Amino acid sequence: MKVAILGGDGFCGWPASLYLSDQGHDVVIVDNLSRRAIDEELGAESLTPIASIDDRLAAWEEVSGKKIGFANIDVAEEYDALLDFLNTQRPDAVVHFAEQRAAPYSMKNARNKRYTVDNNVRATHNLLAAIVETQQDIHVVHLGTMGVYGYGTAGMKIPEGYLEVQVTTDEDENGQPAEERTITQEILYPSNPGSVYHMTKVLDQHLFAYYAKNDELRITDLHQGIIWGTTTEQTARDERLINRFDYDGDYGTVLNRFLMQSAVGYPLTVHGTGGQTRAFIHIRDMVRCIEIALNNPPARGQKVKIFNQMTETHRVRDLAELIGKVSGAEVALVPNPRKESAENELHVVNETFLDLGLNPTTLAEGLLHEVEEVAKKYADRADLDKIPARSLWTQNQQAGDPRAAEK
Ligand code: NAD
Numbered sequence: 001m002k003v004a005i006l007g008g009d010g011f012c013g014w015p016a017s018l019y020l021s022d023q024g025h026d027v028v029i030v031d032n033l034s035r036r037a038i039d040e041e042l043g044a045e046s047l048t049p050i051a052s053i054d055d056r057l058a059a060w061e062e063v064s065g066k067k068i069g070f071a072n073i074d075v076a077e078e079y080d081a082l083l084d085f086l087n088t089q090r091p092d093a094v095v096h097f098a099e100q101r102a103a104p105y106s107m108k109n110a111r112n113k114r115y116t117v118d119n120n121v122r123a124t125h126n127l128l129a130a131i132v133e134t135q136q137d138i139h140v141v142h143l144g145t146m147g148v149y150g151y152g153t154a155g156m157k158i159p160e161g162y163l164e165v166q167v168t169t170d171e172d173e174n175g176q177p178a179e180e181r182t183i184t185q186e187i188l189y190p191s192n193p194g195s196v197y198h199m200t201k202v203l204d205q206h207l208f209a210y211y212a213k214n215d216e217l218r219i220t221d222l223h224q225g226i227i228w229g230t231t232t233e234q235t236a237r238d239e240r241l242i243n244r245f246d247y248d249g250d251y252g253t254v255l256n257r258f259l260m261q262s263a264v265g266y267p268l269t270v271h272g273t274g275g276q277t278r279a280f281i282h283i284r285d286m287v288r289c290i291e292i293a294l295n296n297p298p299a300r301g302q303k304v305k306i307f308n309q310m311t312e313t314h315r316v317r318d319l320a321e322l323i324g325k326v327s328g329a330e331v332a333l334v335p336n337p338r339k340e341s342a343e344n345e346l347h348v349v350n351e352t353f354l355d356l357g358l359n360p361t362t363l364a365e366g367l368l369h370e371v372e373e374v375a376k377k378y379a380d381r382a383d384l385d386k387i388p389a390r391s392l393w394t395q396n397q398q399a400g401d402p403r404a405a406e407k
């Protein structure tokens with residue numbers, strides 16, 4: 001299959017590109033390298049020394065004998081270039097990772113809120129409009145988030161995208177009084193995003209529903225949980241293929257941050273009481289899920305397929321305690337810089353991927369150590385000042401800095 005990977009230079013996109021190429025797919029990456037520019041803007045680099053995109057691609061060809069193409073296109077800003085790319089490359093499928101994905105970065109200030117909305121919504125809409133304009137039958141696989149649902153339970157497991165609702169009415173179809181009856185309808189599960197970033201994924205959902213209905217585009221939206229781990233079988237083959245490892249307060253995600261903090265001897269930054277429960281998936285399962293989704297597209301005219309791409313849920317303080325136990329790290333309860341519930345339960349349906357053959361990689365000590373070992377190897381590249389989460393959801397919040405009292 002010919003697959004275009006939008007955002008293929010990023011944390012998820014790079015290992016997914018290598019995995020698909022390794023499986024024999026013809027892969028071409030589209031990326032404007034904006035994530036590397038944000039590293040510079042924040043003065044916070046990946047803990048691992050990531051090679052330039054040219055060196056990455058040359059290394060992959062050398063190691064695997066397979067070629068991955070690359071086009072530097074801003075999907076949000078360069079519509080004509082995107083259209084031209086689709087017309088010349090004619091991919092069977094596009095995997096769309098090309099969005100600003102950090103909730104804290106999106107909440108930093110008005111500029112970042114506007115950039116995140118402009119970049120993400122325009123990137124998604126440009127892709128959909130361009131596919132319609134090219135008149136090609138291209139399957140779109142989009143990386144969405146579990147955060148579109150919020151993190152509550154509503155007294156049941158969160159379903160895969162849709163909810164059947166029943167409304168009891170004593171009116172007929174014309175709004176005239178009638179005998180009481182119950183109408184059943186399927187709707188998108190009510191959204192409840194917790195940041196401007198998460199909100200852009202809610203807006204994406206509606207763009208997808210519209211284009212699937214109006215233009216019969218074939219679209220799969222993967223509601224992904226937090227990725228943990230950094231290494232896949234392919235990225236481990238050569239140091240120049242190494243994946244990025246974000247640990248800073250804006251881009252680092254919780255479990256990888258805790259493992260890095262443990263590796264460099266920094267107290268684990270548990271926000272508030274650590275009562276947030278979230279969905280997780282290991283990076284090696286993520287790459288497999290992408291291929292499973294590519295192999296199981298919806299038919300033309302079918303509604304958007306929504307899969308919950310997660311394998312397990314964990315409470316933040318339980319993760320900190322586990323890491324403390326296995327590696328002796330100190331746990332610090334710091335002020336929560338975010339506006340989120342102190343505690344939540346989370347139960348999620350993820351049967352589609354399991355039914356399609358995913359064999360989940362669950363949180364195991366060995367894999368936790370593997371991530372910690374990567375962090376230890378590059379510990380001298382860490383800038384400890386970049387660890388605290390300083391982006392505040394409202395003026396009333398405080399930075400999640402365990403060393404604030406010492407400063
Ligand atoms: P990332 O920031 O590492 O990668 C995103 C890539 O997209 C970067 O290489 C960036 O340069 C590129 N990009 C952004 N805007 C672009 C544009 N306008 N044109 C072209 N390229 C553009 O993020 P990631 O962690 O790899 O996440 C990828 C996707 O997966 C995101 O959409 C994110 O919402 C989703 N996701 C990530 C996680 C996670 O834990 N990392 C969890 C759930 C969902």
Ligand code: USQ
Nearest residue numbers: 101102103145146147224225226253254269270271276316
């Ligand atoms: N947290 C801590 N300490 C830290 C960092 C985070 O306690 O040092 C807490 C946060 O307050 C939050 C939880 O851990 O309650 C998760 O935070 P996170 O930064 O790991 O994840 P989040 O902001 O939700 O975003 C990440 C990705 C995003 C993706 C999302 C999936 O950056 O792209 O969409 O995970 S999900 O969380 O399922 O919505």
